[in-house]
Amino acid sequence: MSKQCTEQDISEPIALQNTTNQLKKIRSALRALRDAVILLNDSDGLEWWNQAAEDLLLLQAADKGRCIFDFIGASEFRQYYQAPTLADEGVHIKSWRAPERYLKCELTPFADEKLLIIYDVTRLHHLEEMRRDFVANVSHELRTPLTVMMGYLENFSDQPDMPPHWKRGFELMTQQTARMNRIVNDLLLLSRIEIEETHELHYIDMTKLLTHIYDDAQAYNQEYGHSIHLQIDTYDGLYGSEMYLTSALSNLVINAIKYTPKGGDITVSWTKTAEGCRFAVEDNGIGIAPQHIARLTERFYRIDKGRSRATGGTGLGLAIVKHVLYQHEANLQIESVEGGGSTFSAVFPPNYVRSAAIS
Template sequence: MRERSIGWGTLGTVLLMLAVAALFGLLFDAPGVLAGCTALGLLVWHYRHMKRLSSYLWRDKRFAPPAGSGSWGVIYDGLYRLQQRNRRRRKDLARLLKRFRRGAEALPDGAVVIRKDRSIVWSNQLAQRLLGLRWPEDAGQRIDNLIRNPEFIEYINSKDGPDLMVFPSPAEPMRMIEFRRMPYDKKQILLVVRDVTQWLRLEQMRRDFVANVSHELRTPLTVVQGYIEMLEDPQTMSPEMWKKAQSMMLEQTHRMDSLVSQLLTLSKIEANDRPDTSHDIDVPELLAVIAKEATALADEHKLSIQLNAEPGLIMRGDLMQMRSAFSNLIFNAVHYTPDGGQIDVLWQSTPTGAKFSVTDDGDGIAPKHLARLTERFYRVDKARSRKTGGSGLGLAIVKHALSHHDSSLDIESELTVGTTFSFVIPASLTFKK
């Protein structure tokens, strides 16, 4: 659109109209009267447009300005172009703000912007969920009035304190969150909030793992070392004592070897995030082999092992991992079932896949222990576990092996009645031969 403006042309038009009116006035011997009437008409015309403009600016909600001609047409056209330009700018700003909000909501961390006086300017949804904030109700509220944790209040109000702190979540006290404080601009502060519950739990598990491994290895090494020191003076060793030393050293060596083997198995399973599940595993045949191996140990304690495996029910998976899962569950039942007990092993098809279960009639497990049984080195009865040679890694191996086959371990137990460990391999990984 070609630019239009009010200039000498408009003034010339006004002067021309007055001149024409004066010339016509000469015909009637009243040039001044006719020129005055013309000027008055122009004033009325301009006043009318000024009133329309005032009404449009202050009361009218229409986007387009009124129609006009002459100099007022130029003004209205200019206003229309200005409105269009402002509308485009508002749309651009709205799109920019929308992109910013989408980006802020996509952040893996919560974000809260506060002023120097600690009043809240803005927060994303994750921060609202972690901190228990309500938006927009809490806009302008002081954050130290909404989060009443003494440590947080001291942290947020300190100028020379650390920029990173960890506190319980105000919304969920069992969840730990990390606050990171950083300058946002001259008058505002950005708080980055991160859920570190899982990280802290993993860190604690790592420390427990190192401590447990050290403890598990120290005990047999101490026994072996003690007998080796006794061997430095053979004269103090009677044949009976020597026989006992041999038996104890062999037992502790087997214990260490079993622990290291299970650690290596667990490490391999954890490292193999994408196992090859394309191999066909004849589970009935595999369970028959494991049951036969377990029977040799079960006979010592007069245990009865009953295997009920549906013939031809095959699964696809990693043979090493699934053998570890099956054998750990069966041998656990053998180790923890009292003399004369019975163990039932089941493998059968279900509407959702193939179910495996091991049921014993042992002492059972208290409910408080069930959620932690698959943790590394966790034992219900530590003394009994060491007596039976358990390392506390078997169920951790089972858990990771099953997770690689889209399954999970289910534990049902009742004190003095018995325990059932079971899992279901999904139908996508099973078929009938």
Template sequence: MNQDWRGVVIRQLLLLISACLLVGLLSGEYAWALAVGFGAFLGWTLWQLLRLQHWLHHQTDQAPPHCSGLWGEVFDSLYRLQRRAQGERDGLQAVIDRAQESTAALKDAVVMLDADGNLEWWNRAAQTLLGLKTPQDVNQPVTNLVRHPRFKEYFEQRQHPEPLELPSPVNEQLRLQLQLTPYGHGEHVMVVRDVTRVHQLEQMRKDFVTNVSHELRTPLTVISGYLETLVDNAEQLNPRWLRALQQMQQQGLRMQNLLNDLLLLAKLEAADYPSDNLPVTVDLLLLSIQADARALSAGRNHRLSLEADPAIRLKGSEVELRSAFSNLIFNAVKYTPAEGQIRIRWWADERGAYLSVSDNGPGIEAKHLPRLTERFYRVDGSRAAHTGGTGLGLAIVKHVLLRHRGHLQISSEPGQGSTFTCHFPVTQLVRR
């Protein structure tokens, strides 16, 4: 209430009191005159409150009741506030409608989830790609409608740095890519994209590599066999040919290793999870790999140390885990200078199990770390040729870990050595 209306109210009260006193003077009943006057004023005030309450609850879309004085100002002020709020609501609703219309026009599905993972809203593409139905699926858990086991694992993770690919629950021929993004107070936005064409192209690449590798394997085996025969009977040949034959045999062996790695990668990419999913005694597996690493080290006198918790076993394929772990350990042996130190650790905590392979070798620059698991990526081409690697070792490690629900972490500094750490979730562990 501003200063003017405060003065009006005071003057009205003074007039009321004066009128009551005048009636009391004429009648000789001052108390009754004041009581009747204030009672009438209170009744009038209550009547105006009832009119206000009725208008607010039943007629807020209409003009307020006509009234003069202070109550008229109250009615008019509330009506102006109501119209202003209605205008703001209309503006916000227009923005929401426009956002929903633009989102509905997207070919990618957009799904909004509450903090409990229940469906709140989705666009038309979500109905096509995920089979969501309006309104019966509203407030339903998303894991009840997308029932793929990998999606359930993905959804229960706290962080989602990488998208997930899986078949569409509506059409098995469609390949979807899902990405969860948190916002607000535990809510999520899920964006679903149809990547069937990309998946088909990737499958064509895999098939091409597999077929070519199989086709090259037979002639390469024949060539290697004849070269081995010639080298074994080198005393019957001209001595000038011995070095050439030995180099041809060495390069043939390198090509065979390359084809074997390509076929292994194709096998790893063929399925999401190993078929022989059994508890693996990792400490004994690492002991065996350590013995092979000592033989590979030969006269370079590397100091290899192993710390492995025998109570922790890992569900998965022993053959695939041996391939991944031996790649990491053998790489440390190849790239660590003579008399260098290599430390192998296997342990677990509340977040899962870890295998780390640390060395004090030359280290790797930070710009190379994100690309180390790419096929044929080499930090130093001459060094890789010297060690005889195929450039596929870390790619194999990456795919083996993905099949065992794990991931690879790499930390390295030039001149300080490198540490490769494999992290496996708690769901993959079996404790003795």
């Protein structure tokens, strides 16, 4: 019995010593990181930080326990911090010490506390700016020659004495230049949305806007023969950019028309929810396999390349939708069953919803 007690007495300090050594190694590793690491308690106070965080936030030993918002006051960070559903994406903010630097903040649950990691993403930000500028400049340069080509092709195609085999060739060239023109226009729109960090916001009468979108959809629907229903359950409007929202929401409706077999049913709805207001487009079309859903908003991503080209798609529509909704702090939600239809929803937060009575 005494021998058993002695072994236990010896093993417990050894286990504790091993744990302590492991913690020291972990802290040493975190201190050596070039990225800022901060451990926050359940009251949002600073519990521990590494050298990079100390340099970035000018922290001192006396700052232990102070609220993180005393050191990072950006409204984007506060909003992100209070919205755990966004925790996987992080938030980008400008450095408060050097405005030319860009930072990415990511929160990770850590037992009853939180781990905040701050990355310097200035180089990535500049590369992204270069990419956007390149796409915008190339698109502008393509626009003029495309306009000239389309004009001449249209004139040549109207010649009554053109040989049949030439006529078919001109028809194909006309179709492809028109498709290229749509791609250029979508690229320019996407670049403009990305570059404009802020845009002028106004009250939008959603009943009026959705009625307009519905009328355009019915005109586009003539060759498809779908039954399109408009369901408006609230007169609440939005505070936003009407031009961009019209483009994004129309895109969702047109996609439903294009990717639903002829004679299908499509419902466009505007409802009030606990999360704010929800715009939804529901169809009974071909549906989407689960492995594709996460990538649908990527530029030029196509599930079926042949079908997309046949319907005249540019592969940029949902990327435009994603960026427009991001500017309005809205979420794009996609529910789909392969062969059983899809529902694309845009959920707008309460701070962008406006009652018609107080508009």
